[in-house]
Amino acid sequence: MSENKNWQIATLVKSELASVNVKKLVFKINPSTVLGASKAGQHYDIKLTAPNGYVAERSYSVASPPEQTDEIEFGVQLFENGEVSPYLWQMKPATAGKSGDQVEIRGPIGGHFTWCHTMPGPLVLIGGGSGVVPLISMIRHWQKNLDDRKVILLASFRSLEHVLYRAELEKLESENQNFKFTKVLTNHEARIDSEKLKNVLGEVLAKMPMIYICGPTKFVEAMSNYLVTLGTNPHLIKTERFG
Amino acid sequence: MLINSNFQPKREKNDRLPPGQYETRDFPVLSLGPTPDVKKESWNLRVFGLVESEKTWNWEDFNKLPKIDWQKDIHCVTKWSKFDTRWSGVMLDEIMNPPAGGVKVSDTATHLIAYSHDGYTTNLPIEDIRDGKAMIAVSYDGAEIEAEHGGPVRLLVPHLYFWKSAKWLKALEFVTGDKPGFWETRGYHNYGDPWQEERYSFD
Numbered sequence: 001m002s003e004n005k006n007w008q009i010a011t012l013v014k015s016e017l018a019s020v021n022v023k024k025l026v027f028k029i030n031p032s033t034v035l036g037a038s039k040a041g042q043h044y045d046i047k048l049t050a051p052n053g054y055v056a057e058r059s060y061s062v063a064s065p066p067e068q069t070d071e072i073e074f075g076v077q078l079f080e081n082g083e084v085s086p087y088l089w090q091m092k093p094a095t096a097g098k099s100g101d102q103v104e105i106r107g108p109i110g111g112h113f114t115w116c117h118t119m120p121g122p123l124v125l126i127g128g129g130s131g132v133v134p135l136i137s138m139i140r141h142w143q144k145n146l147d148d149r150k151v152i153l154l155a156s157f158r159s160l161e162h163v164l165y166r167a168e169l170e171k172l173e174s175e176n177q178n179f180k181f182t183k184v185l186t187n188h189e190a191r192i193d194s195e196k197l198k199n200v201l202g203e204v205l206a207k208m209p210m211i212y213i214c215g216p217t218k219f220v221e222a223m224s225n226y227l228v229t230l231g232t233n234p235h236l237i238k239t240e241r242f243g
Numbered sequence: 244m245l246i247n248s249n250f251q252p253k254r255e256k257n258d259r260l261p262p263g264q265y266e267t268r269d270f271p272v273l274s275l276g277p278t279p280d281v282k283k284e285s286w287n288l289r290v291f292g293l294v295e296s297e298k299t300w301n302w303e304d305f306n307k308l309p310k311i312d313w314q315k316d317i318h319c320v321t322k323w324s325k326f327d328t329r330w331s332g333v334m335l336d337e338i339m340n341p342p343a344g345g346v347k348v349s350d351t352a353t354h355l356i357a358y359s360h361d362g363y364t365t366n367l368p369i370e371d372i373r374d375g376k377a378m379i380a381v382s383y384d385g386a387e388i389e390a391e392h393g394g395p396v397r398l399l400v401p402h403l404y405f406w407k408s409a410k411w412l413k414a415l416e417f418v419t420g421d422k423p424g425f426w427e428t429r430g431y432h433n434y435g436d437p438w439q440e441e442r443y444s445f446d
Contacts, residue, residue, distance in 0.1 A: 111429030224277035
């Protein structure tokens with residue numbers, strides 16, 4: 001059914017934990033068969049075909065920056081009873097003597113929840129759980145095109161071991177005073193509310209920031225409603241909701 | 244084609260699902276930004292463009308139009324499908340039928356553009372909203388449509404991917420010539436037939 005619809009074979013070259021329930025999976029791809037220019041914040045479709053012909057497709061956000069064209073990194077959350085994520089988690093990357101496991105992918109996809117360093121204003125990123133993955137791509141894109149804008153990541157996780165890309169984010173924060181990373185751990189502190197948003201975002205809110213919110217529907221609804229109530233122009237807020 | 248030899252499906256192949264879709268019992272939400280707060284007391288629907296005389300309904304007048312119940316499967320481009328969703332509302336056929344209180348649409352109109360309260364737009368060929376194919380829905384599952392699902396009033400065109408079913412509907416424009424909308428100019432397919440898997444602009 002979906003043959004010849006621009007699928008390409010991607011080979012796993014690296015598989016490691018980004019948190020207790022999210023894996024970084026890096027695939028080698030052929031940049032010449034990618035469908036159009038990459039932007040930070042996009043996703044790819046991944047397709048699995050069983051020996052009986054059954055096909056499952058899911059979308060996964062990209063964590064690597066658009067500048068990285070020959071290898072692409074996804075952040076994949078494990079759903080124990082899921083159909084696709086357990087398969088992706090058990091895939092074996094390439095080793096010295098053996099090439100890596102393969103899947104079919106196509107993309108990049110999405111032209112709204114994307115950020116480019118040519119856009120003006122501070123960058124505000126608000127993520128819930130694995131919703132942080134596309135925001136990582138934006139942060140890495142900014143790092144490749146460093147300027148003196150403020151970049152704030154405010155993210156909510158279940159516990160410390162659920163914090164995605166923690167070492168990378170904390171290192172960046174210690175090295176770059178324009179980057180601020182605030183994590184909220186819901187196992188021992190209150191969920192992010194209007195007051196928290198005001199405290200963390202502070203004066204940046206008044207400086208026409210671009211705001212990206214990604215996470216579970218309830219989280220995104222709550223965050224975007226708080227921001228609109230605080231007086232933020234809804235057109236500055238881009239959202240991506242997980243089911 | 245690649246076969247993932249140790250991939251063990253957890254679901255059955257289901258002919259009711261378009262290619263690449265899976266069934267969900269939830270009702271996920273996809274929106275480009277914050278959910279707008281649209282009150283039905285101040286809600287209007289303006290129908291304009293290539294019509295004999297444009298018309299605007301408020302909530303009360305709109306609800307006097309003939310309504311039907313409709314049970315349809317819906318298919319989101321993000322891969323979920325939901326079976327047997329129950330809606331009630333006014334078919335587009337009524338909106339285009341002057342004796343029923345609708346507008347007279349010019350023979351030169353080829354497309355309908357739907358406008359939402361959050362600035363969203365989407366485009367539909369006129370044959371895809373005729374003959375019982377599209378509804379303006381005011382109720383979901385026996386209750387008012389929740390704001391995050393497009394309430395108080397949303398478009399429903401279930402034979403196309405669900406982004407064509409614009410939420411928070413505020414206006415409909417009949418035009419000659421196509422005018423790709425929000426997602427159609429951001430990498431998604433211009434028509435969006437789930438059975439042909441027309442997800443993206445490169446499909």
